[in-house]
Amino acid sequence: MITAALAMAIALTLGACSDAEVENGGKQQGLMPVLFSADNMDAGVTRASQAYMPNNSRFVCSMFFHAGASDSDDSPFAAPVSDVNMSTAWLKVNNEYGNAVYWNKEFSDVAQTNLDDYGFDPDAKCFYWQNRLKHIFLALTDNHQLKAGDGSENGTLKLFPDLTETYNGAYMKSYDLTRGSKNSMAEQPDPIRAITTMKPEGASSEANRVNLFFKHQFAQIQVNLKSSQDESAMITYAQIEKVELLGVSATGYVAYSILPDGTVPATTASPANVDDAFQMFDNNSVPTGYLKSFEAITFGTLHGIRITWHETEGELPVTHVVTFKALDNKHKNLESGMKYIYNLELRRSLIAQIKAEITPWVDDKTDHTTDGTIDTTDTNE
Known part of the structure; x- marks a missing residue:
């Protein structure tokens, strides 16, 4: 059953992509779709030569939001399910500035003429702002499989509820760090994750665009x-x-x-x-x-x-x-x-x-000084 807060939300579909199911079995309803920009890292603390995730990169993202009628920003993101909800969607970067569009979980091709006004796959699951409270966005991908991963049965881009793996009592995805038959570091798993908390305080989807700053986890x-x-x-x-x-x-x-x-x-x-x-x-x-x-x-x-x-x-x-x-x-x-x-x-x-x-750890074309350390000279000055 859809909660009271969701039932009272106005369902105005600005894009043609499908509503995403939420954990309680209902559908997301909201005023505007959530837009994303995917960044390699926080430019304020690193010096990457490329600030945005490359074009055609893929990632999976979960949105967590409060659904209780009496919830506030201070309410815990915990049970009962009727008061806290989440949804998962798949996205890919579609320009040189890291802007991402919703896509089908298999990342199969979609004709340009079939895309909606936002450039979304019309059959993709989408996120919509649910209320004016905090929303949490958790995104994950493998930096060494940015253009290869997907959310299919055998794919690597999975989050809850498609993935239910736990470690030490928490939902944790495991990665094999042994050498095995690998021949280079590029063949190792390199998970990068982004966590962003945001409230939709702007008047439009673009004004509320969510920046995802991906960082290496190992x-x-x-x-x-x-x-x-x-x-x-x-x-x-x-x-x-x-x-x-x-x-x-x-x-x-x-x-x-x-x-x-x-x-x-x-x-x-x-x-x-x-x-x-x-x-x-x-x-x-x-x-x-x-x-x-x-x-x-x-x-x-x-x-x-x-x-x-x-x-x-x-x-x-x-x-x-x-x-x-x-x-x-x-x-x-x-x-x-x-x-x-x-x-x-x-x-x-x-x-x-x-x-x-x-x-x-920055993904740039690193220069070294003669003693082998990284040259941090700012060449832009």
């Missing part, structure tokens, strides 16, 4: 290696065999629903053994002055960095396995959305740290 680690400056070991690119991360998690979990206070549970990871090893991937962008670079997406706790390299004495190869463990808590406890850079010098039987850096 962490990225980059290890840059150079030969010994004291010449105790003269190493070439080919002699560096592999770099492994010790103690990181095999599974990461990203929340796809909200708590009663409107917040979202923090991204987390499964426990791991200290000696569990993840072999990093070769990074083709090697900073100036370094022999080789490695990269990986991971999460949990980093207990050490193990490096395997070899040298030749006479005709016999000698293999060296050394582990860097000089990590304080801020480097051990990996933080969502951050990039950890370790610039290391290989000496015989030991590792010297030149510099370690923690920086926001």
Whole structure:
């Protein structure tokens, strides 16, 4: 049954897309459709070369709203269902400014002549502003599958109620962080999520456009290696065999629903053994002055960095396995959305740290200084 607050809402369909079902079995009703712009990240704290999600990118989004007749902005987003509701829709970016349109969950093609006045797929589920109270929008996609994911039975773009996976008592989607048969970091899962709370205070849909700032949910680690400056070991690119991360998690979990206070549970990871090893991937962008670079997406706790390299004495190869463990808590406890850079010098039987850096993980064409750290010079000034 539709709640009293929804029943009293005026159903004025400005677009031709279908009303989205809500959790209590009713239909959304409202004055105007919700419009979205999808951004890669908050430009105020990062320096991305591309501020908006690329054209044709896909994501899934849930809208949570108060449906009780006596609800206020301070009411909890909790049971009973009749007083709190939600709906899920699928969208894709349709221009260079990140503006998104509602689309069918399979993301099948729709003839341009069949689109409605907003450019929406007429058969897509849409969101409508339900009242003047706070609405919460939670959007999720995989940054490595922006143009490949969908909401079909075997697709990756799913939220509640199509997805009901839980972890530690919360609705959490799991991601495999093991190496498996992957050959590059681009083949790893890279979930990006956006959370926006907004009230429709403007007089039109455009005035109430919702900006979704997507952020990486796991962490990225980059290890840059150079030969010994004291010449105790003269190493070439080919002699560096592999770099492994010790103690990181095999599974990461990203929340796809909200708590009663409107917040979202923090991204987390499964426990791991200290000696569990993840072999990093070769990074083709090697900073100036370094022999080789490695990269990986991971999460949990980093207990050490193990490096395997070899040298030749006479005709016999000698293999060296050394582990860097000089990590304080801020480097051990990996933080969502951050990039950890370790610039290391290989000496015989030991590792010297030149510099370690923690920086926001930004999807830009990163430039490095000669010491391997990120060049933060603002070239726009």
